[in-house]
Amino acid sequence: MKRASIKDIARIAGVSVATVSYVINKKEGSRISEVTRNKILDIAEEINYTPNKIARSLKMSKSKLIGLIVPDISNDFYSNIARCIENEAMKLGYTILIGSSDENPDKFKKLTELFSQQQVDGMLVSPVAGSDDIIKKLLKDEYPIVSIDYYLENVELPAVTLNNFEISGQVFNYLMEHKFDELIYVGYNTHLPHLLDRQRGFERKIKEHGIASKKVLVEMGNVTSKVHAG
Amino acid sequence: MKRASIKDIARIAGVSVATVSYVINKKEGSRISEVTRNKILDIAEEINYTPNKIARSLKMSKSKLIGLIVPDISNDFYSNIARCIENEAMKLGYTILIGSSDENPDKFKKLTELFSQQQVDGMLVSPVAGSDDIIKKLLKDEYPIVSIDYYLENVELPAVTLNNFEISGQVFNYLMEHKFDELIYVGYNTHLPHLLDRQRGFERKIKEHGIASKKVLVEMGNVTSKVHAG
DNA sequence: ATGAAAGCGCTAACAA
């Protein structure tokens, strides 16, 4: 069944498409008499009209779509974040496009391209190691983009993250209160700034308290197996 | 930064938009000389052209979008399904729109409307109690839609589901092998056909084997608390 | 209070 368009309504109602457009979009201005308004609304109802947002997007250069890129949507941490984002997006009339990067910069890039082509109005992304240049380019193209759980140094990337440095200190304090006398820091061997913050937070405390400590850095990937081995 | 369009490329290259369109879409036909093709590709690269899929969708009446409705994307079961769907979709050049219904038919309806307006090419939905009419309407409008984990009686709704009746029997067999001599069936008090199948599968076995049994049906919602109470 | 028309970026039929 071909979908009804405002043109169909206009033809049936014997008015112009402009008029139909006005009533569909409930412009409150003085335009449109009660009688035409109702006629149009009735017809719309009857022929089961629903607006074509694609056409609208093209005309308006606004898609009401936002892209979400996470490392893996099947991961509990991210699917919960996705859900919260979805809730807020819905409230504002946005729909979310979703994609998983698997922490792979190529996939990440592909997703940004795909979303960008779908003309999303913005992206929420959880960047991955090696995606800095991709992000910078997006930013340079004036693409609204905010980062999740990650930030870039010397780049104005709006980000919602943890205060990793601070939290590391809190963990240290907790451990101290429980009378541990030697600590081992286990973390990724990485340059990602938000992860280094944890390390730095830990190191600062160690120095302050002059405590025995060790640091174990494992390669990105499966922590569990690496730590056992090491 | 305004995005480049094929018109920009055409202007710079001194060719028509049709020509640009042809090379962008790599039509292999005899059209287009190597030299123009390369010129166009170079310019596209240089001015950072990326196709506007919204425009393309409008023209083609195909959005390369598919909608996915699950009860809750933050639920492990569904986020895993979502991930698989995403993988397959990507392979085929589709992007997925996601929405959570919270098992609420109103939200479910809203999502189908939203997706439909976004001109998705089809929907994968996990229907909820009370959504039968919505589904039927979608089907009547010739909307490609397939159901997840659920089916409708007397309606041709493609569905990927468990064989609940059969599986119930297998569970029963397993229990028998382990020498249980009384069984309790705990399930929802519902009319949802796929859930009733489990019940029927169980009942058939009970009858066949003449075993002592009880049935506890709880209202949809939080099973755990209900069963404890009952 | 309403309509005509341009144009968003793209594809494709038809001409040249």
Add this chain to the structure above:
DNA sequence: TTGTTAGCGCTTTCAT
């Protein structure tokens, strides 16, 4: 081999 053009469904300016 390439160009012209109509049109997808919609919004909005400018007339009327």
